[in-house]
Amino acid sequence: MDFEHSEKTQELLGRVKAFMSEHVEPNEAVYYAQLDEGETRWQSPPIMAELKDKAKSAGLWNLFLPESELGAGLTNLEYAPLCEAMGRVHWGPEVFNCSAPDTGNMETLERYGDDAQKEQWLKPLLAGEIRSAFAMTEPAVASSDATNIETSITLYGNEYVINGHKWWTSGIGDPRCKIMVVMGKTDPDADTYTQQSMVLVPTDTPGITVARMLNVMGFDDAPHGHGEVIFDNVRVPAANMLLGEGRGFEIAQGRLGPGRIHHCMRIIGVAERALEMMCQRAAERVTWGKPVAARGVTQERIAQSRIEIDMCRLLVLKAADKMDRAGNKEARQEIAMIKVAAPNMALGVIDRAMQVHGGGAMSQEFPLSYMWSRMRALRFADGPDEVHRRQIARLELGRQGALPKRD
DSSP: OOOSOOHHHHHHHHHHHHHIIIIIGGGHHHHHHHHHHSSOSSSOOHHHHHHHHHHHHTTOOOOOOTTOTTTTSOOHHHHHHHHHHHTTSTTHHHHTTOOTTHHHHHHHHHHHOOHHHIIIIIHHHHTTSOEEEEEOOOTTSOTTSGGGOOOEEEEETTEEEEEEEEEEEETTTSTTEEEEEEEEESOTTSOGGGSEEEEEEETTSTTEEEEEEOOBTTBOOTTTOEEEEEEEEEEEEGGGBSSSTTOHHHHHHHHHHHHHHHHHHHHHHHHHHHHHHHHHHHHHOEETTEEGGGSHHHHHHHHHHHHHHHHHHHHHHHHHHHHHHHOTTTTHHHHHHHHHHHHHHHHHHHHHHHHHHGGGGGSTTSSHHHHHHHHHHTTTTTSOHHHHHHHHHHHHHHHTTOOOOOO
């Protein structure tokens, strides 16, 4: 067992870290100032285009997409530390064209799209010319059980007609968003896991209404955003179907595995930054004649954070390694474990950092409150904790020969 990254990974990681330190982190304030000063918050700040051009020129572009000549040729294990480095800044991954939901949608198109779909949508996504959204969750049903989804996708002649009500459609607020991957039912009478399909829906198709943009624990998450979207007799060509009718669950499993681990990789970066901020603040502030860093309670918080971050990182790397060696299906328990562990770990680390920062931690002076809200939201994204814990438990019970029979 080798705990050292490959030479290729170390070289790329050094370049990504240097780019983050030189270009991204120093421009955080610029990004948010431009976002606030624009005519609307629902537009990409000019600094983003500048940074993307620099990243592309530096050869730090499309670093994800394993097992594809369109990416950087990295395995999940090799990509993990790069994703962690990008995740230190909320919008950092977009600079390298490595942000959600685009990465998941690009991987979906690469794995399951036909040549025409790739030409029309994957090519401009890989070039960073457009962005995308993913529409799965619905307000009327418990979407943690995807079999509940009610949106209909009905074939009429050479077109599919889509009717439904989605929300938490991530990415729909960005004016650069031109394509959605929409999950719905093509045959409600089929077997449970073959009722669903995924279809490509251009965002300018008649019948689509963005009813509102949803706040995430008080933050608007602009310019990316999460929208409530109505589909009212939305018509798309039959050729927009991905892989074929009834293949939605199959695609979801292939798409969400990598997406979940990318989230967890970025979460490690967030936690590392929070720990750095905690240490720096503790060294700078003095209470009753001593630096806060000299207080036992602070040292305990720092020590516990370091332990938890390193434990979680090892679990993430184990999951990535198993995905590479055995495939996403065989690694589903490890993927579920990190999806539960990583956000909960980061919440604890950020909460400790907030305590050390005092009242300022709740304000815009520091990014901690926003970091905390994002980590809390990630306990819902790509499935709530309860769904992942259920899968972990059932796989463990099966391994022990103790899995209860289904009713």
